[in-house]
Amino acid sequence: MPKPLLTVLSREEALEIHSKALDLLSRVGVRFEDPEVAKILLDAGATRSNGRILIPEEMVSEALKNTPKRIDLYDRDGKKVATLGDGALIFNPGSAAIKILDYGAAEPRTPTLEDLKNLVLVVENLEFIEAQSTALVPGDAPIEIRDVVRLYPILKYSRKPVITGAFTAENMPVMLEMLRVVREDAWRRPFTIFDACPSPPLSWSKVTSRNIVDLARAGVPSEIISMPGLGATAPVTVAGATTLHHAEVLSGIVLAQTVSRNAPVIYGGSPALMHPRFGTTLITAPESILVSLAYRDLARFLGLPTHTYMGLSDSKLIDYQSGAEEAYSALLATLAGFDVISGPGMLEFESTQSLEKLVLDNEVCGLVKRVSRGFGVSVDEIATEVIEETVLRKGGNFLLSPHTRKHLRKDVHIPQVWDSTPRSRWSGRSIYDEAHATVIKILKEGSYHELSPDVMNELNKFYEKLWMKTSSKPKYV
Amino acid sequence: MFLKDLKEKLYRAVIEGDPEKALSYAQDLVLSGLDVRQIVSEVLAPAMRTVGEMYEKGEYFIADLIASAEAFKQVFDEVLKPRLASGAVSRGIVAVFGTVRGDIHELGKNIAKALFEAEGFEVIDLGVDVPPEKFAEVVESREEIKVVGLSALMSTTMIEQEKVIEELKRRGLRSKVIVVVGGAPVTEDWVRKIGADVCGDDAFRALKKVKELLGVA
CATH class of the missing domain: 1.10.1240.10 (Methionine synthase domain)
Incomplete structure (x- = not known):
């Protein structure tokens, strides 16, 4: 079946970058802030030099051999929704925004738990954004539990899988426990993926390295998100940043596999060009995207499931730039065949979420997924018989052909919010206003999937205890 | 030649x-x-x-x-x-430098900082885009702070220098410090108008004046 597939590295080029990254790991090594984590690697055959952990090639090869090539992803209620490893294209809201942009506002504001609940409800009703994420950092929750509380409205209202992460080492076990309140086998048949980012160049913080260790032990998928800052924390060249990125992700994979053989790990990333004049981190710069496309090929070469931060915008408003950046990055991500694509809703250098943008991005996700699905070339689809019949006997009008009606439903993508009306039926409103109307409609009439009363009761108990630890009253949303 | x-x-x-x-x-x-x-x-x-x-x-x-x-x-x-002259006379005196709120230009501030440090001052550098409250908080935090340097490159952000002085007055700190205002648009008239002490258009002259006022020249 013809299907567009985008690759940028030849096998030889991928091999070259891979071997250079192995060389970096064995000669330059990786710094682990946490000595206990470093010890895990030292005990397994790594060596120490100048405070850095040198990882020999054999350790990397062994780890890669043990890393699962496919990961089954379930929903909250235990139904399998996807297999990662072959370009599953699971779009999810760009995560952990510290701001939300309200409809009509020029300045974003600090979000609340209530905002996160609304976001969850909106995403639950968007067809092409197949996973939730802990997308907002609620400013009205105590700082010590700001990562954990984000799971609450998601678990309560949504069935979709969740992309998330912990902000501290201590909270990772708490978040993992919280999942088991909802479903006993939430680790073995996971519906969550946890992000863990190395700190470029070639270094792991205490928090994220411990997160990897805990996740590997629990058997819950971790997503290793290297984030080379081109021209700041990484070489400015695409090849240099890709090599550094690859080495960092490999170091995370080695750690996970050393802790627990066959631990599920996703090869992720969020490369960003540092703007040469403003110092801002551009996720949608062509150079950033080229790094993502290149590491997608490296992961393909190693047979690993993949993640990227694409399908998002660096613009401050929902405007021409946001639409263009969203669409071009989302399309490239789908054509490259990533499994998990984090981005929708996101603005301003991964800092700001917008409900209206989520609705609009859902349209983009639908469009690009349609393109990436390709088309069939069966006898029925090539349709020479239909052409012959219609041309010779039906006056050349395919509108009348049953073939058209049959394939319209199957093959044609119909946008929901995008304006395709003739002027006579046009609402006169901009696409941004339409998106807002959709947000309002979803919040009023949308469907969601609450937990059973028993499980909800248990979740509330867990939630209450969590807040009590900070001596504050739980906020229920 | x-x-x-x-x-x-x-x-x-x-x-x-x-x-x-x-x-x-x-x-x-x-x-x-x-x-x-x-x-x-x-x-x-x-x-x-x-x-x-x-x-x-x-x-x-x-x-x-x-x-x-x-x-x-x-x-x-x-x-x-x-x-440069021995900085011994200025030792123990602390200066707080920063570029005012809304302004991210730091070249002028950094030159002044280098000169003051060379003279033996301890310089606390608050960086750029510094709000008036921050200047005041830092001045309040240490007895040894005797100089505040406010840098602004743009005429649009110069007004912030006045706000810092107002904030210092509001907290009763104005008399504790010598206020130097610097930057391309700053003039002696401006210094008088906003009630600053020293014009920092030329870092050397400003340094000399500050030392005179401190009695360490």
């Missing part, structure tokens, strides 16, 4: 961000007998100003700015600083 040529070469080396060349030309200039103060005010400061302008015009990137700042720093620390 020889001196003019050397000055031009140092000026170019700082703009190009070449510390090696800059160091060698600066040494030559010192050997030719040019006063270190003149090297700063006639060569280094104008070079850094040009670099700032090139950045504003989009010709220079952050990486270029950093290279020039590094050239400036090496010349200042290795060639000029050892030849």
